Amino acid sequence: MKEVSAGKNTVDNLHNNDFDYDIELSKFVSGMQSLDNNDDRIRYMKSFAKTVANNVEYKDFEPSDCEDYQRNYLSRHSSGWEVMLICWEKGNKTKIHGHPEMCCYYYIEGDFELELFKLCDDNNIELEKSIRVGTGDTFADCGQPDTYCNHIHRVTCLSEKGYSINIYSDDACKGDEYDWEG
Numbered sequence: 001m002k003e004v005s006a007g008k009n010t011v012d013n014l015h016n017n018d019f020d021y022d023i024e025l026s027k028f029v030s031g032m033q034s035l036d037n038n039d040d041r042i043r044y045m046k047s048f049a050k051t052v053a054n055n056v057e058y059k060d061f062e063p064s065d066c067e068d069y070q071r072n073y074l075s076r077h078s079s080g081w082e083v084m085l086i087c088w089e090k091g092n093k094t095k096i097h098g099h100p101e102m103c104c105y106y107y108i109e110g111d112f113e114l115e116l117f118k119l120c121d122d123n124n125i126e127l128e129k130s131i132r133v134g135t136g137d138t139f140a141d142c143g144q145p146d147t148y149c150n151h152i153h154r155v156t157c158l159s160e161k162g163y164s165i166n167i168y169s170d171d172a173c174k175g176d177e178y179d180w181e182g
């Protein structure tokens, strides 16, 4: 995975009009802290992801030339929350990985295979389902705090290019990775 924070893909030159990612993420975090149930949290995450997607000039971000997908941080909050744009190219595939307590992803453009796994009692994983997803599809989950074994999945980009907005309640790079003999 490649992280970009300089050059063409800096956030500063991609602010759309008055949309400020830092301010919007702060407002979002405050809003999340005021909610008291997961249904509302999931709705709120999906709504925020769509708002970011509607404002980001995502085609100004370039998929990397390397074989891996490229994450571009739009904002990170002191509480741990982060929002990013991920650029994908055909064949890019994540490892099977888990997430922090809360996560949300919105596919701005592209076609993807999304494999969702469940964690078994013996700490192995089982494939729950494999689905085709794409432009406009949104997923969000609220799991357990203080662990990265939530919402275990693997994503593969099937289209020439793809773009997604990804929101996490903590540093997604810490996510647990899993082996699976599919």
Ligand SMILES: [Fe+2]
Residues within 6 Å of the ligand: 097, 099, 153
């Ligand atoms: Fe993920």
